[in-house]
Amino acid sequence: MRLDDFEADELLSEGDDKNSTPDQHAKIEKLTGEAAKKNHISGMYKDWFLDYASYVILERAVPHLDDGLKPVQRRILHAMKRLDDGRYNKVANIIGYTMQYHPHGDASIGDALVQLGQKDLLIDTQGNWGNILTGDGAAAPRYIEARLSKFALDVVFNPKTTEWMLSYDGRNQEPVTLPVKFPLLLAQGVEGIAVGLASKILPHNFNELIDASISYLKGKDFELYPDFPTGGLADCSKYNDGLRGGSVRVRAKIQKVDRKTLAITEIPYGKTTTSLIDSILKANDKGKIKIKKIDDNTAENVEILIHLHPDVNPDMTIDALYAFTDCEMSISTNACVIYEDKPRFMGIKDILRASVNRTKDLLTMELNIRLRELEEDWHFSSLEKIFFEERIYRELEKDTETWEMVLEAIERGFDPYRKLFRREITREDVVKLTEKPVRKISKFDIKKADEHIKAVEAEIEQVKHHLAHIVDYTINYYQNIKKKYGKGRERKTELRSFDTIEATKVVVANEKLYVNRAEGFVGTSLKKDEYVCECSDIDDIIVILKNGKYYIRKVQDKDFFGKDIMYVGVYTRNDKRTIYNVVYRDGLNGNIMMKRCAITGTTRDKEYDITKGTPGSQILWLSVNPNGETEVLKVYLKPRPRLRNLIIELDFGQLAVKGRNSQGNIFTRYAIHKIVLKEKITSTVEGVKVWYDPEVMRLNLEGQGELIDEFMPGEKILIVNPDGSYFLANTDYSLRFDEQPLIIEKYDQNKVYSVVYYDGSQKYYYLKRFSFESTEKILPFIPEGDGSKLVSINADIYPCLKITFGGKHANREPEEIDVDAFIAVKGQRAKGKRITTLTVKKVEFIEPLEKEKSAFANNKENESDNDPEENENDNTSEQMSLGL
Structure with a gap:
């Protein structure tokens, strides 16, 4: 376009204004001639x-509230219904048939069809449809087949x-x-990006x-939270009913196989095993x-399977996986639907209510419709019965x-019976009667006609009853759907409250820290x-100088703090257990202070002072104690006249x-003169x-x-698991449980x-009775496998056991x-004593006994445990003494 063309276009735009002057129009004519008579482009831009934005929102990206489908999904299902004959159809054929209704080509149809098929709800698939777990794509449309599911x-x-x-x-x-009678939108979920608008509804x-x-x-309140096909864990505390601003934290399910191996068995929604391993x-x-190393099986x-080095803590590694990888993700929600031809933001509960109301209306x-059909059936059947009876x-023979x-004449023949009918007898009814074959006259069965009319009347009453109790009818409809299709659709995602993982506590120590005390440099590159x-x-690291100044900064390759560095260490924020014991001189010749x-x-990055801040102050003694330890110092004073005691002690514990x-x-x-450590406390x-x-947990x-x-x-902390195992843990890290x-x-x-x-092998x-041994390994204290299971554990001094047969x-x-009298305290590896040979319904500990400890019981506790297997004959004799 020439320069004068640009000027003309600008003037044309100005000419759209009602206040434009005649001079401007004249200039337009001069510059463009005939061009000024054409349509103004600026008007089209408006x-x-x-x-375009409205089209994308309404016709492509955002689902409709009534059926929960995007247009392409709706057209696919309509096309599949038109093709449906009970057999599978090639996906390529379905795509081609759908193109009669969808204007955006085969690629968009194919992608949408595969996504519908992977949701395993509306479409019954055959062939390689890809894998949502691994991210593998589906085979070409000519190789895979589909048909509508029975549910659809x-x-x-x-x-x-x-x-x-x-x-x-x-x-x-x-x-x-489509007349969908189910909250399909919430079951499948949806994600769509339009022009200036997006929708993200999670599956439920x-x-x-x-x-x-x-x-x-039923008028009761309800709660709904997402359930993802990939399983995993979800924290929905900030779900916000699926509205804008809400979010769901999802985690992979990670289990400890042993201290050297972790297993990820479920992954976060939206991730694949490939992308998760990459992260x-x-x-x-x-x-x-x-x-x-990592093995993907x-x-x-x-x-x-994630294999760890022997010196790596598996619990800390699980935390680190959640903190630094895609094992934990946050999914934002934005429930937007099309309602009354406009986009509307609605909460999940409102969407469900709208779906239920629509289902009830449908x-x-x-x-x-069925009532009208039955009434027409009753009307014509009664008409036909009277016509022949x-x-x-x-009148046809005359x-x-x-x-x-x-x-x-036929119409006049019905005059005596018109009051029996529920509507007027029309000419169309009479014509329809005369169209019956003549042979039907001889075969017409009055009894059978009466039975049919009675059956129609009974169904009419039933339909009217359903209409009068439409809420109960709708509830029954939902119950039948659940009974028919609900099996195998149990919740896959476990709802949990997540703890907040601090990255600094779980990150691996991947660097080494060095210091040049004389020159005042600290960093990871000073090797x-x-x-x-x-x-x-x-x-973060803390650096304390000899003059009492100290700094907290993020670790760097090389950072200058000041000469005469006394202490460098990793700094833990808000750590109240690490205690600093300090002796310093206040100023050049001031008092000796202790704190x-x-x-x-x-x-x-702020400067602090551990002394009073008097110029010339100097730290004479500094110790950093992670658990608040103290020490006793022997302090030697400089000799001076009339100073008799030159050695004094300083006990920080005071x-x-x-x-x-x-x-x-x-x-x-x-x-x-000098300070010497006398004793560490x-x-x-x-x-x-x-x-x-x-x-x-x-x-x-x-x-x-x-x-x-x-x-x-x-x-140590004792942890006893329901599977009959135990271990001891320290308190220096946050332990997690499955x-x-x-x-x-x-x-x-x-x-x-x-x-x-219960011993599964012995039945x-x-x-x-035993005391747990000290170990950090997970050890069983009952037999493993063969159906063995822990029934109960009790720590009473004199426990009492009740057996119900x-x-x-x-x-x-x-x-x-009386458990104390029945069996002695032995090692945790001992098999124990059989309680009874009779059929047991229930075994439980009840209120403990109250008694003085007998000499017999003391002797039993001191018995040696040479054989872990109790003698069966001894068991029998003791059981007999108890009346077993």
Whole structure:
């Protein structure tokens, strides 16, 4: 376009304004001549974008509220219904047939059809349709086949209740929306991006949707949360009913096979095993996690094995996988649908209510249609019965001049019976009667006609009853759908509350920290200088200088802090257990001060001072104690006149722990020659209080859940699992559990436990008493395999066991056993003693006994356990003594 063309276009745009001047129009004519008489392009710009945006929103990307389908999905299902003959059709053929209705080509149809098929709800597939777990694509359309599922045929189609419109080229008819009688939109989920608008509705569980629909019809409240076909774990605490701003955190299901192997058995929604493994390898390359290798054994089910190095903690690795890889994802929600030809944002509950209301309306419509059909059937059957029974058909045999007169004669023949009918007898009814074959007169069975009329009348009453009780009818409809199709559609995604994982606590120490104390440099690249410790590239470090200044900064390759560095270490934010013991001189010639403090509540890259801040101050002694340990120092003073005692002791245990800004106490006013450590004393701070949060099945130190106990350094936590295994854990990291433990408490090596278990190989119940051995390995304390199972565990001093008999011994009175007298305390590897040979219905511990410890019981506790298998003869004799 020439320059004057641009100017003309600008003037044309201005000419659209009603206030444009005649001079502007004159200039337009001069510049463009005939061009000014053409359509103004600027006017088209005003409408085209809005038209395009509206088209994409309404006709491509956003589902309709009525049937939960995008246009391409609706057209695919309509085409498949037109093709349906009960057999499979080639997908290529379905795509071609759908193109009669869909204007956007075969690629979009094929992709949408494959996605529908992978949801395993509306389409019955045959062939390689890809794998949502691995991300493998489907085979070419010419190789795979599909047909409508029985569920789709039952709930999606009904031409009598469908509203129709012309297809894009006017050659065919297609449904405006399909009469879907099920919350299909919520069951399948949807994701679509339009122009300036997006929709993301997560899939929900089939059976839970039906239960919620029934609850709504009964006037009860309900809750709905997503359920993903890939399984995994989901935290829906911020779901926000699926509206904008809501989100769902999803996690892979990771299990500990052993201390060297982790297994991912379910993956987050929207991820594949390939993309998940890539994210794990990427995190490993960056040093965020430390793994040995990965094996992908995924076939029908997900199985990704992560092999760890022997020195790697599996629980910490699981946390790191959630923190640094796609094993944990956050999915944002944005429930947008088309309602009354406009996009509308609706919550999941409102969408379900709208679906249920529409289902009720469609069922009402179907019942009304059926009622009209039955009434027409009753009307014509009654008409036909009277026509033959009262021999009105003989008017056909008479010699009448015209056909019109015959019809009038037949109409007059029905005059005595018109009051019996529910509507007027029309000429069309009479004509229809005369069209019956003559041979039907001889074969007409009055009795059979009466039975048919009675059956129609009974069905009419039934339909009217359904219409009068449409809510109950709709509930029954949903119940039948659940009964017919709900099996095998149980929830796959486990709903859990997730804990917040702090990346700095779980990241692998992938760097080494070095210091050059004289020059004042600290970093990970100073490999020729003094080694400090291992750290990660996201850690903070604390550096304390001899003059009392200290800094908290993020670890760098090389960072300058100041000369004369006294201490460098990894800094843990809000750590109240790490105590700094300090002796410093206040100024050049000031008092010698002593203090104990914790350094918390700091800001990164800010300068702090552990002294009063007096110029010339200097730290004389500094120790950093992770568990609040103290020490006794021997302090040598410089000799001076009349100073007799030149050696004094400083016991930090006598000082209270204060804040980092405290000035400390005066230790001495005399100059110090040197300080020597006399004695290191164990921790003086309180033990670590450990809680167990059953919601997230994690240990924590933040006071969430149930308090287990207070633990001093070296004390262990006993965890007893429902499968009859146990292990001991430390409190220095957050332990995670795959299932709720039976017992989680402070470990006491002298505490005696009584255990009842069922031996699957012997088919008997056994009782044993023992104390748990100290181990960090997961060890069983009952026989493994063969159907053996833990029944109950008890820690009473004098437990009492109640046996309820069943089977052929059901009439026998329940029996109580004094456990302390029945069996001695032995090792955890002992098999124990068989409780009874009779058929047992139930074994349970009841209220413990109250008694003094007898000498006999003391002797039994001291018995040796040479043979782990109890002598069967001994068992029998003791059982007999108990009346067994």
